[in-house]
Amino acid sequence: MSEVKAPAARRQKQAIGEGPLTRAALLGVALVFLGLMLIAPLLVVFVEAFSRGFGVYIDALAMPDTMSALQLTLLVAAIAVPANLVFGVAAAWAIAKFDFKGKSFLLTLIDLPFAVSPVVSGLVFVLLFGANSALGPVLDDMGIKILFAVPGIVIATIFITFPFIARELIPLMQQQGSSEEEAAVSLGAGGWRTFFLVTLPNVKWGLLYGVLLCNARAMGEFGAVSVVSGHIRGMTNTLPLHIEILYNDNKAAAAFAVASLLAMLALITLAVKTLLEARFAGSLAAQRRH
Amino acid sequence: MQVRAENISKNYASMAALDDVSLTVQSGELVALLGPSGSGKTTLLRTIAGLETPDSGVVYFNDRDAAESRIQDRGVGFVFQHYALFKHMRVMDNIAFGLRARRKNKPKEADIKNKVMELLDLVQLSGLEKRFPSQLSGGQRQRVALARALAIEPSVLLLDEPFGALDARVRKDLRRWLREIHERTGHTTLFVTHDQEEALELADRVVVMSKGKIEQSATPDEIYDTPATPFVFSFIGESSVIPVVVGNGRATLDERLIDLQVGNLPDGPAQLFLRPEDVAMVTDGGPGIPGLVVSTRRIGGNRRVTMECGLARHRIEFDAPAEVPIANSQRLQVRIIGGRVYGAGEEGYETEKLAASATSDFKWAKAEGWLDR
Numbered sequence: 156m157s158e159v160k161a162p163a164a165r166r167q168k169q170a171i172g173e174g175p176l177t178r179a180a181l182l183g184v185a186l187v188f189l190g191l192m193l194i195a196p197l198l199v200v201f202v203e204a205f206s207r208g209f210g211v212y213i214d215a216l217a218m219p220d221t222m223s224a225l226q227l228t229l230l231v232a233a234i235a236v237p238a239n240l241v242f243g244v245a246a247a248w249a250i251a252k253f254d255f256k257g258k259s260f261l262l263t264l265i266d267l268p269f270a271v272s273p274v275v276s277g278l279v280f281v282l283l284f285g286a287n288s289a290l291g292p293v294l295d296d297m298g299i300k301i302l303f304a305v306p307g308i309v310i311a312t313i314f315i316t317f318p319f320i321a322r323e324l325i326p327l328m329q330q331q332g333s334s335e336e337e338a339a340v341s342l343g344a345g346g347w348r349t350f351f352l353v354t355l356p357n358v359k360w361g362l363l364y365g366v367l368l369c370n371a372r373a374m375g376e377f378g379a380v381s382v383v384s385g386h387i388r389g390m391t392n393t394l395p396l397h398i399e400i401l402y403n404d405n406k407a408a409a410a411f412a413v414a415s416l417l418a419m420l421a422l423i424t425l426a427v428k429t430l431l432e433a434r435f436a437g438s439l440a441a442q443r444r445h
Numbered sequence: 446m447q448v449r450a451e452n453i454s455k456n457y458a459s460m461a462a463l464d465d466v467s468l469t470v471q472s473g474e475l476v477a478l479l480g481p482s483g484s485g486k487t488t489l490l491r492t493i494a495g496l497e498t499p500d501s502g503v504v505y506f507n508d509r510d511a512a513e514s515r516i517q518d519r520g521v522g523f524v525f526q527h528y529a530l531f532k533h534m535r536v537m538d539n540i541a542f543g544l545r546a547r548r549k550n551k552p553k554e555a556d557i558k559n560k561v562m563e564l565l566d567l568v569q570l571s572g573l574e575k576r577f578p579s580q581l582s583g584g585q586r587q588r589v590a591l592a593r594a595l596a597i598e599p600s601v602l603l604l605d606e607p608f609g610a611l612d613a614r615v616r617k618d619l620r621r622w623l624r625e626i627h628e629r630t631g632h633t634t635l636f637v638t639h640d641q642e643e644a645l646e647l648a649d650r651v652v653v654m655s656k657g658k659i660e661q662s663a664t665p666d667e668i669y670d671t672p673a674t675p676f677v678f679s680f681i682g683e684s685s686v687i688p689v690v691v692g693n694g695r696a697t698l699d700e701r702l703i704d705l706q707v708g709n710l711p712d713g714p715a716q717l718f719l720r721p722e723d724v725a726m727v728t729d730g731g732p733g734i735p736g737l738v739v740s741t742r743r744i745g746g747n748r749r750v751t752m753e754c755g756l757a758r759h760r761i762e763f764d765a766p767a768e769v770p771i772a773n774s775q776r777l778q779v780r781i782i783g784g785r786v787y788g789a790g791e792e793g794y795e796t797e798k799l800a801a802s803a804t805s806d807f808k809w810a811k812a813e814g815w816l817d818r
């Protein structure tokens with residue numbers, strides 16, 4: 156491949172002034188770093204998972220606690236992702252298509268979960284819903300349990316994963332402007348019809364991509380969930396929390412077996428994302444041609 | 446449907462995009478909104494469509510306040526400057542969109558199909574119904590946009606620079622074709638353009654805008670022959686401007702009388718606006734304004750001559766027959782046989798033709814004594 160690119164490389168050398176040695180060194184550093192920091196850990200997960208044999212691996216996965224953690228993780232993702240789909244689309248729509256006061260403030264607010272450490276986010280919810288808060292006793296009287304229960308985990312996960320979909324959609328919607336929507340409205344289409352027939356199809360690939368990222372994070376979130384969950388085995392443990400408990404119990408092989416589940420999920424997400432990106436790039440290019 | 450905009454004002458961040466604009470488009474009329482970029486044409490069009498809310502003023506559709514109905518119910522066919530076709534829909538679905546969106550008496554799918562085919566035929570795009578917008582040329586997209594707007598049988602058709610993004614040839618064809626469609630369908634039509642040729646050729650009436658105000662609203666002939674303001678004069682067609690002095694109902698250039706009625710302008714400095722045909726070369730040795738040829742260029746069968754005249758070396762342009770040889774730096778006499786004089790306070794439209802002649806390659810020395818003839 157380097158032979159094919161030779162003429163271009165020579166031109167580049169002139170333009171940037173880097174010798175082939177420098178380039179090889181830079182590439183080497185990048186590859187070593189990538190291998191050490193990304194690929195090696197991923198391999199270790201799978202190697203460790205099978206270190207005690209296939210039987211132990213299957214046993215670890217079939218454990219009731221693992222099963223309930225998996226169920227909880229899926230349940231949380233199944234609530235958090237659709238919720239953020241609605242919130243994210245609404246926020247992106249409002250920001251990209253309308254002018255209003257406090258717009259830049261709203262944009263900053265959307266980034267808040269990215270900026271704040273997840274542990275802090277978790278603590279915020281403890282302060283908000285805990286026994287010592289103003290809300291705590293009220294909720295208690297009504298018999299609603301949020302902290303150390305599924306609702307708390309869901310709320311923390313929604314908070315942490317909120318930016319993914321909105322952030323994906325805002326630049327896309329802004330780039331597309333509102334003229335297609337205006338055309339639809341002037342042709343007699345109502346708000347919903349315009350949204351589902353015009354706005355949504357124009358952002359569908361970006362939306363799908365955002366949903367994937369949101370889902371990956373919802374299933375993998377540790378910090379915030381750890382603070383609000385209370386670590387009740389078989390009740391409020393999600394997969395990441397379950398892995399930590401197994402590891403702390405000196406059940407490394409089992410911990411890695413469960414971890415391999417999450418890792419596979421991540422790999423599938425990445426694969427789908429890559430496929431989408433190829434597709435996405437094509438449709439974006441077509442729009443630009445238009 | 447008659448459309449009436451009354452006293453519309455619209456401000457953007459303290460800048461007035463529309464300043465107390467009133468405009469009426471009679472039923473079945475084809476009106477052009479003409480003005481330079483930024484004069485508020487798009488804003489006015491969007492306000493009529495309901496896509497923009499005016500700060501003050503009312504839009505009436507047949508004496509009914511349009512603000513009382515939703516945009517969806519105004520029945521406005523809007524053709525956007527950049528078409529705004531639905532990218533992910535085929536041509537046929539683009540055109541059918543408005544019919545399918547109808548709540549009351551929504552036509553049957555078979556009728557929609559027929560209507561779409563009819564419209565495709567009208568805009569001469571039969572056979573392309575399965576294409577996506579990205580697979581069409583600019584002119585074809587424009588026609589899809591028009592068919593889509595016509596599909597809802599609009600009470601008014603609004604077009605924003607419909608041919609703005611197309612090349613000159615396609616523009617000319619589409620222009621003629623739009624006129625034909627208008628004659629066939631009879632829609633009340635208002636279209637925006639910054640191209641005066643397009644406006645004069647196509648429209649029943651031309652409304653000239655500048656800086657958020659209407660300068661003149663008249664037939665193409667009146668706009669060309671009796672421009673109401675210096676702006677309209679200089680925006681329409683070719684023009685030269687020279688400062689003159691008005692006294693006793695007569696205009697003089699460097700104390701030389703110009704044989705022009707100036708109406709009831711007050712005495713004092715004024716501006717004489719000339720079109721090329723308002724200036725004739727003196728060939729019989731009679732009296733005239735002397736000048737020096739700066740440049741010449743061929744325009745069709747004529748030669749367009751740029752000449753500097755008067756003490757301040759004002760540039761004027763006129764046409765001479767191509768067979769008369771005229772060289773640069775040649776001295777000539779011209780006679781002013783037309784043109785209009787406007788008071789000095791009124792503003793014209795800045796073009797490079799009006800640029801000060803200080804940058805010219807005029808050789809003053811060569812003109813020694815030329816005022817004495």
Ligand SMILES: Nc1ncnc2c1ncn2[C@@H]1O[C@H](COP(=O)(O)OP(=O)(O)O)[C@@H](O)[C@H]1O
Binds near residue numbers: 462
């Ligand atoms: N959304 C907007 N925000 C701020 N200024 C605007 C907006 N739309 C138009 N303007 C301003 O209003 C003036 C008129 O614009 P427009 O109606 O688009 O002019 P035209 O169509 O004649 O070129 C311009 O000076 C433009 O900058």
Ligand SMILES: [Mg+2]
Binds near residue numbers: 483486487488
């Ligand atoms: Mg415009």
